[in-house]
Amino acid sequence: xxxxxxxDISPSEAGTIVAGTTATLWYILNQRNNAKLRxxxxxxxxxxxxVPGEKGQTKVAVDKKFLRxxxxxxxxxxxxxxxxxxxxxxxxxxxxxxxxxxxxxxxxxxxTIESSIIAMDTRQFKKHISQYILLMPLLALTNNxxxxxxxxxxxxxxxxxxxxxxxxxxxxxxxxxMTNLDTRIANADQLLTQDVExxxxxxxxxxxxxxxxxxxxxxxxxxxxNALGAQAPISMLGYLLVSGSLLTHLRRPISKMTVQEQQxxxxxxxxxxxxxxxxxxxxxxxGNEREKQTIAQVFDRLVNHxxxxxxxxxxxxxxxxxxxxxxxxxxxxxxxxRPFFAxxxxxxxxxxxxxxxxxxxxxxxxxKMSEAIGRVALAGRxxxxxAGLTSRVSKLMDVLKDVNNEKFKRPxxxxxxxxxxxxxxxKRGKIIEADSIIQFEHVxxxxxNGDVLIADLSFTVKQGENxxxxxxxxxxxxxxxxxxxxxxxxxxxxxxxxxxxxxxxxPQRPYMTPGTLxxxxxxxxxxxxxxxKKLTDDDLKAILAEVQxxxxxxRESGGxxxxxxxxxxxxxxxxxxxxxxxxxxxxxxxxxxxxAILDECTSAVSADVEKHLYELCREKNITLFTVSHRDTxxxxxxxxxxxxxxxxxxxQIPEEMKTS
Numbered sequence: 001x002x003x004x005x006x007x008d009i010s011p012s013e014a015g016t017i018v019a020g021t022t023a024t025l026w027y028i029l030n031q032r033n034n035a036k037l038r039x040x041x042x043x044x045x046x047x048x049x050x051v052p053g054e055k056g057q058t059k060v061a062v063d064k065k066f067l068r069x070x071x072x073x074x075x076x077x078x079x080x081x082x083x084x085x086x087x088x089x090x091x092x093x094x095x096x097x098x099x100x101x102x103x104x105x106x107x108x109x110x111x112t113i114e115s116s117i118i119a120m121d122t123r124q125f126k127k128h129i130s131q132y133i134l135l136m137p138l139l140a141l142t143n144n145x146x147x148x149x150x151x152x153x154x155x156x157x158x159x160x161x162x163x164x165x166x167x168x169x170x171x172x173x174x175x176x177x178m179t180n181l182d183t184r185i186a187n188a189d190q191l192l193t194q195d196v197e198x199x200x201x202x203x204x205x206x207x208x209x210x211x212x213x214x215x216x217x218x219x220x221x222x223x224x225x226n227a228l229g230a231q232a233p234i235s236m237l238g239y240l241l242v243s244g245s246l247l248t249h250l251r252r253p254i255s256k257m258t259v260q261e262q263q264x265x266x267x268x269x270x271x272x273x274x275x276x277x278x279x280x281x282x283x284x285x286x287g288n289e290r291e292k293q294t295i296a297q298v299f300d301r302l303v304n305h306x307x308x309x310x311x312x313x314x315x316x317x318x319x320x321x322x323x324x325x326x327x328x329x330x331x332x333x334x335x336x337x338r339p340f341f342a343x344x345x346x347x348x349x350x351x352x353x354x355x356x357x358x359x360x361x362x363x364x365x366x367x368k369m370s371e372a373i374g375r376v377a378l379a380g381r382x383x384x385x386x387a388g389l390t391s392r393v394s395k396l397m398d399v400l401k402d403v404n405n406e407k408f409k410r411p412x413x414x415x416x417x418x419x420x421x422x423x424x425x426x427k428r429g430k431i432i433e434a435d436s437i438i439q440f441e442h443v444x445x446x447x448x449n450g451d452v453l454i455a456d457l458s459f460t461v462k463q464g465e466n467x468x469x470x471x472x473x474x475x476x477x478x479x480x481x482x483x484x485x486x487x488x489x490x491x492x493x494x495x496x497x498x499x500x501x502x503x504x505x506x507p508q509r510p511y512m513t514p515g516t517l518x519x520x521x522x523x524x525x526x527x528x529x530x531x532x533k534k535l536t537d538d539d540l541k542a543i544l545a546e547v548q549x550x551x552x553x554x555r556e557s558g559g560x561x562x563x564x565x566x567x568x569x570x571x572x573x574x575x576x577x578x579x580x581x582x583x584x585x586x587x588x589x590x591x592x593x594x595x596a597i598l599d600e601c602t603s604a605v606s607a608d609v610e611k612h613l614y615e616l617c618r619e620k621n622i623t624l625f626t627v628s629h630r631d632t633x634x635x636x637x638x639x640x641x642x643x644x645x646x647x648x649x650x651x652q653i654p655e656e657m658k659t660s
Contacts, residue, residue: 061387069390072394072397074203077157077200093211096146109128150208161393168397169188173486177403187270194262216368220233220368231335248384254388257388261309268298268302272295275295328370331370423450425491429492430493432494435498437498446491454647457648463621466636466638466639468626471642471643481627485505498595501593505597506584510581512580516565516566547589578605580604589616596625598625599627610632611632
């Protein structure tokens, strides 16, 4: 022990040893992390499923583009001065100012208490302890008001942004078109839920994490200028500039990593939703092992990426602690010591207790300032993460705007331009709304990626003339109805059709909405809409009687005379296939449109019930476009539209075909 006690190391040598050790340790850890990252990248396997969405990575960084995108989102989250969101923003700012005042008062009070202990002044000690006890409730209230205001601001931002996006997403058929006609956005559900929540939380946290430190820096700079001179705050601010620039540069990869993380999370959600959606088909094929491999592959890809993020954050955490915490404290100690060690220091001749009190005040203020500078420097970490989230939400907003303006992007069109060489996919035909008629005049029937199904389609159907549509799979029958329903763009010609309320579509597998039995019949109306039409539950019961479904009322009421219309169930599971198809027909009779498209919608009912339903449509003057291959349906139609690949035939059905 005596040998070691003789070792004398100067402060400069100790600093050199510490700096060298730190640099060596950082280099070793960085090299080790890079090696692990290379190993992880080798383990990443190609994705086994095709997830909708545009390929390629978008460049993401904290730059002018990010600031424009952030400004656009902030304007939506806080649209004006006289709004709830702006009020909460001001409330957070006031709470932060109050918190800073509490910190300043605490420094003064703590220092005075410690000085009174050292000076053995009982009277001063009791006085300041009493002040501290009296102000404890105010200190606690200030902290909790800040937390309450911050959480309320997060929620208000999320509500405002979510409502804005859903207004765009559920406008007309945008939700359909964005999935089926445009391929830039994959997993819109994740963007509208998780990403929106994260971007609002991060904006609010960043506002708090930057506002408080900046306010602290400003106040403590003034205080320190009076106590230690202007060189103290200037030195600390200079360190802020240098350290902030260095850390921002080192954190640049985190923005891209955040974007990739959200994409991989979306892929993982997608493959799980595919399993749920197609569970019956997979079960028949006994494909559980294959699906397990697919999900495991996608999950491994996500896990490997998360591991790379953890390793990167570990490395950056090491650098952050050194630069923003320990070095900042070291700089603070150096600055606060200079006035005391100066040859002509004003502290010469001052009592030890006064010098100690002055040091504690200056030291604590400088410590608070260095902590604030550290928080500003570390805020760049959240800024980089916010850049990735902002990029994704901003892209969603741009795509929603394009789709609402009928601007679509699909890679297939760019890859195979010869498919649509004779048609301009940016051109739009003319849609005329008129009652009691559907007329196609020289309308090209194209898929959104440019495939020509029928080059020139022309026919006219008047109300009361039912049409039977026949043809092989993939010939364009469903595409015709998508154009008629305005789900697909009209690429040319003129389409005359009734308003959307007078055209109804019933698919083979009817959609059962969450809610009551009443909701199933009146969908997409709600109870208020039903009352506005001056219809009652008795009218709905009469409609159910027409489609032979009154037994559902008895079954759902439990035979006890309860109100079955208010029963809530998972109707897609409770009702049989035939019952669901008859509920869909009841829905048709409730809305009573001029025209209806029946797409194999009676395949699960018996022939006599089917005949009864078609006769009811005739009685109610609902003109039908029926997609079916059943010969028994000839008798209920006047015209036949036979569609083949790139050609069609529209003719009147002979009487002998109806009677055969």
